[in-house]
Amino acid sequence: MSYTYDYPRPSVTVDCVIFGLDAQQKVNVLLIQRKNDPFAGQWAMPGGFVDMDEDLETAALRELEEETGVHDLFIEQLFTFGAPDRDPRGRVISVAYYALVNLEHHPIEAASDARRVQWFPVNDVPELAFDHAHIFRVALERLRAKVRYQPIGFELLPPTFTLTQLQNLYENILGIESGLNKRNFRTRILKMGVLQEVGVQEGVAHRPARLYRFDRRKYEELEKSKYEDLIRRGLDFDI
Amino acid sequence: MSYTYDYPRPSVTVDCVIFGLDAQQKVNVLLIQRKNDPFAGQWAMPGGFVDMDEDLETAALRELEEETGVHDLFIEQLFTFGAPDRDPRGRVISVAYYALVNLEHHPIEAASDARRVQWFPVNDVPELAFDHAHIFRVALERLRAKVRYQPIGFELLPPTFTLTQLQNLYENILGIESGLNKRNFRTRILKMGVLQEVGVQEGVAHRPARLYRFDRRKYEELEKSKYEDLIRRGLDFDI
């Protein structure tokens, strides 16, 4: 079966930049190794062509699961990449999505055609096919921008965690090598009031840290009142 | 001439949500009246099909100029809308762009086929074709979010302007009816140090206001140091 149109049409694909936080709170990205040309053997973001009757987001989740086994996650639209020469096969416009998940909750499984699938630390990403290096950079920038004003990290830690773990998480996502000020980080986070103390560590060779749990209910209240404040106040720019 | 593909392909369009600030610092949006079905006679965002060898942003600027005469402006990608049923003609995926301009610097001219083109106050937008009401809402939200952390308004005012004009601008973009606190608005804006005093009003029936000019150089320095601070500090969320 073939399809005939009066005007030429581009192909439309979706690509997924999935960031995964590992047990050391390091940020990884999920890649697949391409089996076919172009770029056979090279690593790329999971993705593929959009079906005619499916939503873009659905297509992205479908391709992601087909190619990596990863499913049950929230993705967010990142950007649409459409430079005429971005794909050697012809005009291909790609709608990119991204997400940040706890990598251990999302086991990968190589697709049936035995492609390789792997998490790579974001500081050690191999050469990528197409313009995927560019897509990756845009996604990482967006993740870093987002983590600054939304506590997206909290839910990716173990159910209970220490403030040091949380601080590592932020330092790793933001790519800060020098380290945030411990005192101020703690004051700030605790002042938010979205952490519930639930005990202390045991069996560690140093002073045991307090364990916290993320209080989603409190967080949602906070979000709401923050929004109302914004409406009321109007201007916010620190600039 | 016709084109044949092994798999069906969606059409790809671009749509432009152009916000225009008028002399009263009110926010308007640029619409065209459709000549053909579907939705003949209804208002819609300017836009159209992407050519095979042009960039998405180029396509958006081209369609905008063809349909409205508006040109020479910076647009930014907003979102890609791809619900399978958003266009009755079939699968059409639309990459939306948006911009905010001074409406008086961008005169509109009806296209050769005599379509109507018009600015509408954002509070008084007619019924829109396709899912354009949705696109419009998303664009307005984004504009409001952006104006809070970037002084995008300054350049849209007359070359010299009063602080009251600037405050009106912010109140109008943000849709704040109650009014921002005058004292605090002024303190904040002036503290930024990106306004240069250049004289006073003349011939007004009240105390003449000081006139300011936007100092782009200072603003760029500020942006740079703000970015460096962010890198250094790490966390920023007020939450």
Add this chain to the structure above:
DNA sequence: TCAAAAGTGTTATCATTACACCCATGG
């Protein structure tokens, strides 16, 4: 008793908010 990591005290400075008040002009 030591290493390792957790956790705290404190202070100066700056930003934010809220109100109320005064000022200069043309008609």
Add this chain to the structure above:
DNA sequence: CCATGGGTGTAATGATAACACTTTTGA
């Protein structure tokens, strides 16, 4: 001299940043 906007004083409160210090554990 008054209506109309323009423009200012001030004070309480809270946030931020910086730095050095103390505490608790297992080995």
